[in-house]
Amino acid sequence: MKSVRIGIIGFGKVIRAFLELLPDKRDWIKTRYQQDLQIVAICDSTEYMHNPDGFDPGELLAYKLEKIASDKRGRPLDQSEVGYVVNSFLEMGVNVAVEALPPTRETGEPAQSYLLAFLNAKVPVVTVNKSPLVYGYQTLYMAARKQHVAFKFSGTTGAALPTTDTVATALAGAELYGFEAILNGTTNFLLTEMIKNQSDLATELEIAQELKICEPDPSLDINGWDTAFKTLILAKAFIDPYVELPDVQVQGIQSLTYADIEPVIQAGNTLKLLGKAGFENDRLRLRVKPSIITPEHPFFHVDGTTKAITLFTDTMGRLTMIGGSSGLKETAATILKDLVNTHRDFSRI
Amino acid sequence: MKSVRIGIIGFGKVIRAFLELLPDKRDWIKTRYQQDLQIVAICDSTEYMHNPDGFDPGELLAYKLEKIASDKRGRPLDQSEVGYVVNSFLEMGVNVAVEALPPTRETGEPAQSYLLAFLNAKVPVVTVNKSPLVYGYQTLYMAARKQHVAFKFSGTTGAALPTTDTVATALAGAELYGFEAILNGTTNFLLTEMIKNQSDLATELEIAQELKICEPDPSLDINGWDTAFKTLILAKAFIDPYVELPDVQVQGIQSLTYADIEPVIQAGNTLKLLGKAGFENDRLRLRVKPSIITPEHPFFHVDGTTKAITLFTDTMGRLTMIGGSSGLKETAATILKDLVNTHRDFSRI
Structure with missing residues (x-):
């Protein structure tokens, strides 16, 4: 059983949908893919939280929703916290980071800095945010290649319509x-x-x-x-x-x-x-x-x-x-897919 | 650069199309996937041939076509040669076997015995033949799982329509x-x-x-x-x-x-x-x-x-x-795809 230790950056609607989906899928994913998916750290505009044994997704969701309801909002994450977040995630043994910060116009920041720092620390990343790809694709791609880690973004270009996976694997060898x-x-x-x-x-x-x-x-x-x-x-x-x-x-x-x-x-x-x-x-x-x-x-x-x-x-x-x-559930399902595929040996499928 | 050493069983129309396709694709596949595809052994009803340095696909095709034209046909391959072929392929360092024997009715043989022997010898297999899957899928699947090797058959269920890859990877995590x-x-x-x-x-x-x-x-x-x-x-x-x-x-x-x-x-x-x-x-x-x-x-x-x-x-x-x-070129392209994907680290795509 492979332990997939997930760190999440952001807590928008897609992450909420992912926290709703995960409990329904965890046992089946253990059986089907021999992977144990655990959320061990999460960071958003209000706080940084971790749990080395893995959060209960339902409890985490309830806690966070209550916090939003009581309007305890913080300031948006910025680039100044990147070092702290990456180090904290690494201490928790995070082996894949999910980035779902709000999209930003005319810049890929702060998402791009987070993604780049994770890739440089050899942590695979999954993003559902178009901004860092629109403005920083080449930088992120080169970092991923150099460090030999996964850089996955299925959810950014059509959600459940499998655009990126199809070209990358089903059409492998074709131009x-x-x-x-x-x-x-x-x-x-x-x-x-x-x-x-x-x-x-x-x-x-x-x-x-x-x-x-x-x-x-x-x-x-x-x-x-x-x-x-x-x-x-x-x-x-x-x-x-x-x-x-x-x-x-x-x-x-x-x-x-x-x-x-x-x-x-x-x-x-x-x-x-x-x-x-x-x-x-x-x-x-x-x-x-x-x-x-x-x-x-x-x-x-x-x-x-x-x-x-x-x-x-x-x-x-x-x-x-x-x-x-365009549903949130389908986009959440693409996060799940990218997580599973990141920790999978494709040669054995 | 990963050396992909291919052994081929059978020499029908699909393999001929594959030999035509390979020279056009070899250099691009080196660049794009860091894989050097070489055919080092081939076995059909007329003979067993090997070349530790890799055949020139064009020369191999010309030689074989001339042999067919002069009607020097042998008897169909049967199960008695399995041990000899597998050992010979292993001596050539074959790390993926392509099986394209003629389909057989009401039995998966001799293809099933060839595929099973390769899987048991920890050699990944690619097949474009439906018969062994229709009659022996479960046996082959269990052997592939036990030996942790790839068992790929994209070309059997729709050729260039990517049925199997889509379910396996683009819909990972979904049932x-x-x-x-x-x-x-x-x-x-x-x-x-x-x-x-x-x-x-x-x-x-x-x-x-x-x-x-x-x-x-x-x-x-x-x-x-x-x-x-x-x-x-x-x-x-x-x-x-x-x-x-x-x-x-x-x-x-x-x-x-x-x-x-x-x-x-x-x-x-x-x-x-x-x-x-x-x-x-x-x-x-x-x-x-x-x-x-x-x-x-x-x-x-x-x-x-x-x-x-x-x-x-x-x-x-x-x-x-x-x-x-339904073209031969498209089916040949699925062999190329399965070969590339077999020797690829999907987590780094």
């Missing part, structure tokens, strides 16, 4: 030369509803916010930037690590009206916000834009918060994957 | 509780053409045989048994190893006429031969049968030799994958 994808569940839901109800974005946005399908501020979703971040991460990880955010042409759905969509629908087609990566004249180009989808296209019925990707390869042809709702 | 799939390219091609041309099976079969899309004897395809074998292998590997061939209910397309299909098409639906696995009253049931597919179903436009699968999981929702033609 990826491009992809096109629906990577943002919120936008896809809004477009689906606009088309279904022949209504405008503002109307559907209001309903989606009431249903809590949208964040209170959905601007990064509807202006296409969330799709751009995910497209960039996939392109960096699997095609060209040197492609950067300014290389992505981004057009969102923020100014689309139903009048714009109507002719597309009347021609028998539909409209989806796609992230695309592909070569033009030997140069990798990334584009996010609302795209016409014909009835024969595998994305034609990819509606609601469902996501999809088509991968173009040299020797394995094209592969389309459809699935993965 | 698979069923699937439905189009797993036979020939049948899917025939059904697509019957519908397109409003014609009967016999007509389309003749054309497909001329186009070499069909085997000279396509009976295992059209009567549903090829789909049944693949459905069984997936169910054994990922749901219940004790399910056996007599547990699969099989109905093929052999007696379908266009008159049978017409009402389905006129109702706006289409017809596909599906392999399905799912629980009914706590019992795993496997079924192969022509099934009505509605326009919203992700398989509606999966035409020609393309394959598809939908996987039903507990924590990751449902995932549909579409892709993977």
Whole structure:
């Protein structure tokens, strides 16, 4: 039995969903993968906590939720604590760190500093945070390679839609030369509803916010930037690590009206916000834009918060994957997957 | 640089395609995966050959093809040579054996004996042959677990459609509780053409045989048994190893006429031969049968030799994958993938 000693940075909704999922899965994971998953340390804006014997996930969740309810919030974690947190985690024998800090705009910090410090200390990392990948992928990737440790981020580019694992393992030996994808569940839901109800974005946005399908501020979703971040991460990880955010042409759905969509629908087609990566004249180009989808296209019925990707390869042809709702449970399941895979001998599967 | 020393058993079309693919990929695989792939031994019905420094794949292919052209065929390999072949491979330092013997009906032999002997000698195996899995999966699986070596068979259940890798790694930590799939390219091609041309099976079969899309004897395809074998292998590997061939209910397309299909098409639906696995009253049931597919179903436009699968999981929702033609190149690419993954440290990906 391999002891997987987990240290967590951050305590947002995804980590709460992970703490709810873990008790249901622990025994099965012991049997199936011979791994004992224990949370031995956690650090967020309010406090650092550890338990060398492993926290009970349910008790930890209840304690933390009570703390939030009583509004005992601290200041956000910053880079000044990195050394302390990493050393404390190492003292607890942490052998994988899960980073789930809130995303930050126009910088990957403080997440990037935490991830880098763990990798440099030879601790594998799992992140569900896009920011450090968008702004610091190359640095983190090089550190992971140099230290020979895992750097996993399945949950950042489509949650339960297995984008990164598929390219890395199911398409091993094949070269990826491009992809096109629906990577943002919120936008896809809004477009689906606009088309279904022949209504405008503002109307559907209001309903989606009431249903809590949208964040209170959905601007990064509807202006296409969330799709751009995910497209960039996939392109960096699997095609060209040197492609950067300014290389992505981004057009969102923020100014689309139903009048714009109507002719597309009347021609028998539909409209989806796609992230695309592909070569033009030997140069990798990334584009996010609302795209016409014909009835024969595998994305034609990819509606609601469902996501999809088509991968173009040299020797394995094209592969389309459809699935993965935007739920917290599914994102929590990707943390579980990355943890299990980090401590697994793939050659024996 | 890891030295991957390959021993091959069999010299059919898939191995020929693999020998064509390898020279194009060797240098890239050295760079990307730090693995040097060398074929150091090969054994088929005509002879046993080895080269401790590695064969040139092109020269090996030319030599073997000339031998076939001059009709110097031997007797088929049988179980009596297993000990000799395994010992000879071990002397050459083979650290992964590729088995691609012709499929055998109603028995997994001699492939099963070869695979078992390699596993027991702690040599990882890659097979593209369904027979030993249909009849001996449990024995081989137990040997692989006991000896802690890889037992890989990506190419047996959909070729380039990554069925086994996806469940094993991309859905790690999630439980698979069923699937439905189009797993036979020939049948899917025939059904697509019957519908397109409003014609009967016999007509389309003749054309497909001329186009070499069909085997000279396509009976295992059209009567549903090829789909049944693949459905069984997936169910054994990922749901219940004790399910056996007599547990699969099989109905093929052999007696379908266009008159049978017409009402389905006129109702706006289409017809596909599906392999399905799912629980009914706590019992795993496997079924192969022509099934009505509605326009919203992700398989509606999966035409020609393309394959598809939908996987039903507990924590990751449902995932549909579409892709993977029946080509020899794609099957050869799955051998390459399994070889690379066998000698890879997944925790560092």
